[in-house]
Amino acid sequence: MTTASMQYFEPNFLDEALVVLDRFGPRAKALAGGTRLVPSLREHSGDIIALVNLKRIASLASTSISDGRARIGALVTAAELAQSPVIASAVPLLAAAAASMGSRQVRQLATIGGNICSGDAASDLTVALLASNAACVLAASGHGERRLPLRDVLVPGGTIFAPGELLVAVEVPVTEARTDYQKMMTRRGFEMALVAIAVAIDRDRGRTGPTRIALAGAGPVCMRATNAEDVASTSAPAGSGREWAARIGAAAADRDAMPESDDRASTAYRRQLVAVLTARALVAALAGAK
Amino acid sequence: MQPVRLCVNGVEFDLVVHPLETLLRTLRDTLGFSGTKEGCGTGYCGACTVLVDGDAVNACLFLTVDADRKELVTIEGLAGADGQLHPVQAAFVENGGLQCGYCTPGMILSAASLLAATPDPSDDAIRAGLSGNLCRCTGYQSIVASVHDAAQRLRDSGRAGERPGPRARIRSRA
Numbered sequence: 001m002t003t004a005s006m007q008y009f010e011p012n013f014l015d016e017a018l019v020v021l022d023r024f025g026p027r028a029k030a031l032a033g034g035t036r037l038v039p040s041l042r043e044h045s046g047d048i049i050a051l052v053n054l055k056r057i058a059s060l061a062s063t064s065i066s067d068g069r070a071r072i073g074a075l076v077t078a079a080e081l082a083q084s085p086v087i088a089s090a091v092p093l094l095a096a097a098a099a100s101m102g103s104r105q106v107r108q109l110a111t112i113g114g115n116i117c118s119g120d121a122a123s124d125l126t127v128a129l130l131a132s133n134a135a136c137v138l139a140a141s142g143h144g145e146r147r148l149p150l151r152d153v154l155v156p157g158g159t160i161f162a163p164g165e166l167l168v169a170v171e172v173p174v175t176e177a178r179t180d181y182q183k184m185m186t187r188r189g190f191e192m193a194l195v196a197i198a199v200a201i202d203r204d205r206g207r208t209g210p211t212r213i214a215l216a217g218a219g220p221v222c223m224r225a226t227n228a229e230d231v232a233s234t235s236a237p238a239g240s241g242r243e244w245a246a247r248i249g250a251a252a253a254d255r256d257a258m259p260e261s262d263d264r265a266s267t268a269y270r271r272q273l274v275a276v277l278t279a280r281a282l283v284a285a286l287a288g289a290k
Numbered sequence: 291m292q293p294v295r296l297c298v299n300g301v302e303f304d305l306v307v308h309p310l311e312t313l314l315r316t317l318r319d320t321l322g323f324s325g326t327k328e329g330c331g332t333g334y335c336g337a338c339t340v341l342v343d344g345d346a347v348n349a350c351l352f353l354t355v356d357a358d359r360k361e362l363v364t365i366e367g368l369a370g371a372d373g374q375l376h377p378v379q380a381a382f383v384e385n386g387g388l389q390c391g392y393c394t395p396g397m398i399l400s401a402a403s404l405l406a407a408t409p410d411p412s413d414d415a416i417r418a419g420l421s422g423n424l425c426r427c428t429g430y431q432s433i434v435a436s437v438h439d440a441a442q443r444l445r446d447s448g449r450a451g452e453r454p455g456p457r458a459r460i461r462s463r464a
Binding site: 008010033035038041051103188 | 331345
């Protein structure tokens with residue numbers, strides 16, 4: 001797995017990392033948790049000429065809340081998200097998704113930034129962040145920071161971030177939304193989701209407000225179910241909301257999901273999971289589950 | 291090449307490693323801690339689980355440069371200085387929590403780290419806590435029983451919540 005020509009950098013400060021990423025462009029790789037990159041380096045390290053290990057940059061590992069937004073550093077791990085009392089109260093949807101992810105060993109390493117940048121179609125953290133209206137904070141050498149909505153950056157297997165640009169943090173609005181996370185796996189614990197659904201129902205003076213629904217494992221990337229969200233916003237739940245939720249679930253499955261068959265599940269099964277899990281998540285969120 | 295200082299099972303080693311070398315490789319091939327096993331090499335099976343500053347991680351996903359100045363515990367560091375087995379090891383032996391033994395070092399370290407955080411776990415908590423460690427022999431029943439017994443032994447001996455691994459630190463050179 002060794003490549004003699006590869007240069008290794010271990011910057012202590014963000015500016016140093018950005019200079020190196022700028023200089024090597026697409027042939028540089030930033031290393032965060034390593035759960036994806038380390039095994040892949042062993043097989044295809046040839047086209048990478050610079051590896052930038054971010055772990056010494058303390059500013060990337062912190063979480064803060066101000067002005068109604070949580071700013072979560074790109075190096076914050078899934079274990080930290082799952083255990084943090086701050087995240088549990090400010091963004092409970094993200095805490096639930098993080099706790100459901102991988103194994104204890106993987107949660108200890110995997111980062112929120114890496115989860116987004118890997119562009120995985122079944123990413124627990126990405127789908128929870130989509131339903132939370134998260135924004136990506138990007139930095140590039142000499143350009144300061146810029147923000148992009150998460151929903152605009154995802155492409156199959158990655159993101160639209162420019163070479164030399166680094167995801168430094170994720171910003172999530174802190175709301176009173178009722179949320180729920182539903183996930184189907186082939187076995188309980190430590191398995192990528194077949195389909196996972198994150199929902200957030202905003203509350204406006206005690207009444208049900210706009211609803212956000214995000215799907216994982218239902219297409220080439222994690223996505224917002226905009227058609228289903230339209231159905232939700234033009235109708236109101238009655239009683240436990242089961243009928244309302246079922247209509248929205250059906251819309252998500254029929255008009256938003258674009259699942260493909262693979263060795264783990266068929267298109268038809270995934271579509272059915274989208275319908276059932278979306279409805280289940282909405283009912284649970286209405287009932288006040290976090 | 292990068293200089294690193296590792297503290298493995300209470301012994302410090304100063305090494306120079308390639309930046310892409312995994313902790314698994316360093317532990318097994320350079321330092322000879324061959325109790326740490328390589329299974330899948332991609333973070334799924336948990337055979338290479340070791341403790342880094344008390345947290346269970348997959349050594350196959352962990353670069354040795356990231357272990358610099360950290361405290362590592364492998365299966366070799368769990369027994370007491372007098373050779374007496376750690377309560378988790380003793381419980382696995384007496385409850386038949388292993389057959390071929392290949393997953394066992396990782397399984398025991400995961401269990402030890404789980405019990406340090408959760409001294410009296412439920413069945414579900416044990417299964418969830420060990421879900422990153424695959425065993426192809428036992429069917430897991432005896433492993434779950436072993437962990438319950440280990441929890442009891444740790445509580446009975448007043449060691450509940452204790453961080454696994456040696457206390458003292460010895461200087462050495464490799």
